[in-house]
Amino acid sequence: MKIFDISMPLYNGVPGWPGDTPYAFDLAWTKEQSGSVNVGRLEMSTHTGTHIDAPFHFDNEGKRVTDLPLDLYTGPSLVIDVTGALEITIESIEGKIKNGTKRVIFKTKCWSDRNIFPEKIVPVSPEVVPFLKQHGVGLIGVDMPSVDPLDSKELQAHHALHQHNIHILEGLVLDEVSEGEYELMALPLPLQDGDGSPVRAILKEMS
Ligand SMILES: N[C@@H](CC(=O)c1ccccc1NC=O)C(=O)O
Ligand SMILES: [Zn+2]
Ligand SMILES: [Zn+2]
Numbered sequence: 475m476k477i478f479d480i481s482m483p484l485y486n487g488v489p490g491w492p493g494d495t496p497y498a499f500d501l502a503w504t505k506e507q508s509g510s511v512n513v514g515r516l517e518m519s520t521h522t523g524t525h526i527d528a529p530f531h532f533d534n535e536g537k538r539v540t541d542l543p544l545d546l547y548t549g550p551s552l553v554i555d556v557t558g559a560l561e562i563t564i565e566s567i568e569g570k571i572k573n574g575t576k577r578v579i580f581k582t583k584c585w586s587d588r589n590i591f592p593e594k595i596v597p598v599s600p601e602v603v604p605f606l607k608q609h610g611v612g613l614i615g616v617d618m619p620s621v622d623p624l625d626s627k628e629l630q631a632h633h634a635l636h637q638h639n640i641h642i643l644e645g646l647v648l649d650e651v652s653e654g655e656y657e658l659m660a661l662p663l664p665l666q667d668g669d670g671s672p673v674r675a676i677l678k679e680m681s
Pocket of ligand 2: 521525526527619644670
C-alpha cells in the first residue's frame with residue numbers, strides 16, 4: 475500500500491512564522507573533532523514545518539504536548555479537497571463527511587511555494603467547528619501554517635476547535651494526495667510541557 479510523506483522537509487532557511495526562532499541544524503561535533511562520530515544540534519520553534527499545536531499554545535490552562543493522547547494522531551482520516559476556496563466553511567465539506575469521521579485533513583493548496591512563508595491562507599471558519607464536532611471529528615489537519623488568518627490575534631478558529639475538543643495539525647504537504655480515506659500517522663515528540671511539536675506525518679492508502 476502506498477505511503478505519502480506529507481511532512482515539510484526541515485533545512486536551514488525553511489520558512490517559519492515571521493519573527494519566530496529560525497530553524498538551525500549544524501554539527502556540534504564532527505567526526506574529526508570527536509574522533510568517532512558526527513553529532514547534530516538543533517535550534518527551532520515548536521511551530522516549524524509540519525507540527526501539532528497543544529492547547530497550551532493559545533490557552534495558559536490548556537493541555538501540553540505530553541498530556542495529549544497518541545490515538546488522536548494515528549488512524550483513519552478523511553482528506554477533503556477544498557482547492558480554490560477562500561475560507562473553509564460548512565459548504566466546503568457538506569456531503570463529503572459522514573458520521574464517525576474522527577480525523578479530517580483539508581487540502582487547500584494555498585501554500586504553493588514552501589520556500590517562503592505565505593502571505594495569505596484559507597482560514598477555517600469558526601462556524602464549521604460545531605459541524606465537524608457533530609460528525610465526531612477530534613483532529614483537523616491543514617496544508618498551511620495556521621487555521622486562523624495570519625494576522626489574527628484572537629485566533630477564533632484555534633479557540634473554537636479547542637472548545638469542541640478538536641486538535642490541530644498544521645503545515646502538511648498534500649500536493650500528491652487526492653480526496654479520500656487514508657490512515658494517518660503524525661506523532662508528536664514527547665516534549666515535556668511543550669506548546670507544540672514537530673511531527674513526521676504520513677498517509678497510508680487503505681486497502
Ligand atoms: N498560531 C500559529 C503560530 C503563531 O501564531 C505564532 C508562532 C510563532 C510565533 C508567533 C506566533 N504568533 C504570534 O502572533 C500556529 O499555530 O502555528
Ligand atoms: Zn502551530
Ligand atoms: Zn496553530
